[in-house]
Amino acid sequence: MKNWLSKILIFIKLKYQDISILHTTKIFSYDEYNRHTKNHQKDDAEKFLFEKSLLPKTQTKFIFSGYCYVCKKIVDFLVDFQHSYEVNNILMPNWRERLACPSCHLVNRTRATVHLFEQECKPMHDSKIYITEQTTPLYSLLKTAYPNTFGSEYIGDVLGYGDCNQNGIRNEDLTKLSFNNDEFDFSRLVVSLWA
Numbered sequence: 001m002k003n004w005l006s007k008i009l010i011f012i013k014l015k016y017q018d019i020s021i022l023h024t025t026k027i028f029s030y031d032e033y034n035r036h037t038k039n040h041q042k043d044d045a046e047k048f049l050f051e052k053s054l055l056p057k058t059q060t061k062f063i064f065s066g067y068c069y070v071c072k073k074i075v076d077f078l079v080d081f082q083h084s085y086e087v088n089n090i091l092m093p094n095w096r097e098r099l100a101c102p103s104c105h106l107v108n109r110t111r112a113t114v115h116l117f118e119q120e121c122k123p124m125h126d127s128k129i130y131i132t133e134q135t136t137p138l139y140s141l142l143k144t145a146y147p148n149t150f151g152s153e154y155i156g157d158v159l160g161y162g163d164c165n166q167n168g169i170r171n172e173d174l175t176k177l178s179f180n181n182d183e184f185d186f187s188r189l190v191v192s193l194w195a
């Protein structure tokens with residue numbers, strides 16, 4: 001689709017629909033998941049054809065215009081073939097790990113993480129949040145939006161757990177966190193995104 005046409009379509013959607021809402025389906029069991037997958041096979045096939053229609057003739061990077069929930073504006077997302085894989089014998093971009101916003105630098109997965117977190121958990125500006133990363137754009141964004149955000153990385157036993165290295169990066173082992181119980185409002189939230 002021509003880029004100017006996709007921008008017009010996004011503008012119309014923004015004007016007449018609330019596209020800032022991420023429509024989700026809550027699934028509580030493996031059986032439910034299987035039923036959901038089976039019932040949406042046609043949708044998945046349509047999605048694949050749409051995604052295939054976006055591919056350039058050669059495996060070069062390209063842009064796709066869309067609405068960035070984090071930046072609250074229409075941007076030109078960057079798509080390339082990093083982490084790509086074959087679907088039906090066609091090399092497809094890794095849509096989950098790409099579609100990088102040129103403004104906030106978050107990729108599709110991390111933008112969806114912020115979107116879902118804010119939509120479903122409704123954190124306050126002063127909520128105490130713990131995230132198991134500290135050197136990423138996602139951590140920086142949360143720290144800016146929610147100053148009581150704390151992050152860490154796994155550095156290993158070269159440093160005590162709960163201690164920071166010379167760059168201020170806190171060392172934590174997810175299996176034995178050094179924080180006190182109930183220290184955070186949002187620390188029990190486990191986000192696992194895969195497709």
Ligand SMILES: [Zn+2]
Pocket residue numbers: 068069070071072075101102103104105106
């Ligand atoms: Zn953005």
